[in-house]
Amino acid sequence: MPGDDQPRDDGMYVFRRRGWAAVELVFTEAELLAFRDGVTNHEFDAVVYTA
Numbered sequence: 001m002p003g004d005d006q007p008r009d010d011g012m013y014v015f016r017r018r019g020w021a022a023v024e025l026v027f028t029e030a031e032l033l034a035f036r037d038g039v040t041n042h043e044f045d046a047v048v049y050t051a
Contacts, residue, residue: 003015003017003023004016005027005032005036008026011028011029012027012028013026013027013028013029013032014026015032015035
């Protein structure tokens with residue numbers, strides 16, 4: 001996946017896209033799992049979404 005995710009102290013997760021675009025998306029754990037599953041199954045394009 002073209003990015004990293006890290007948990008925050010408040011229980012949310014921040015997804016950061018690698019590369020020149022400084023994009024951060026904030027998810028709950030369930031949202032992050034669904035996002036990663038969609039990307040893994042090619043149902044969702046993380047590169048296009050964060051561009």
